[in-house]
Amino acid sequence: MRGLIFLLLMLPQPMLAGSVVANRTLPAGTVISAGDVSLVDNQQEGGEILEKILGQQLRVMVYQGRRIDPSTLTPPTLVGRNQIVTIAYERDALRIEAEGRALSAGSAGQIIRVMNNASRVTVSGRVAPGGTIVVQQN
Incomplete structure (x- = not known):
């Protein structure tokens, strides 16, 4: 067959x-x-x-x-699984960035989980067109 x-x-x-x-x-x-x-x-x-x-x-x-x-x-994959990425938190004029590891692959606009390398905390964020993961406040 x-x-x-x-x-x-x-x-x-x-x-x-x-x-x-x-x-x-x-x-x-x-x-x-x-x-x-x-x-x-x-x-x-x-x-x-x-x-x-x-x-x-x-x-x-x-x-x-x-x-x-x-x-x-x-859509093209911007972030691969286990790739080192920049995690960004933005609110008004404040922007905090940290280094993290993507726990899954994602394209622009998708929400993926990322582990902060310094604190080992896992957060979810949206993949920005530049490959940065933008975390939003709950």
Whole structure:
């Protein structure tokens, strides 16, 4: 049964108007750049699709010449598990920063748990676009 599924996956996929295909084999976790993909048919809606795909991260491997399905994309991971990060607490004009270790991976806007390296206290915070974890008051 697995062999049949594998064979079906290896068959050529039909190209759709405005489809985005991989220029090379892209492993899972690749953040898509302009050189990694190309449009099959240059139509206006194809350009909009391309803009949505650029900067996204693949969840699965995509082989060269295959269409990239938007459902296989996620926002790029900014913080990896066990990565040393800056924990920031902000309130009005006050900003306190400490060094911590991320206990899970996260992309911009996600809430993850972080352990303060100095005190060993675990807190939750939102991943900022720069990779800093911003802790908010409860």
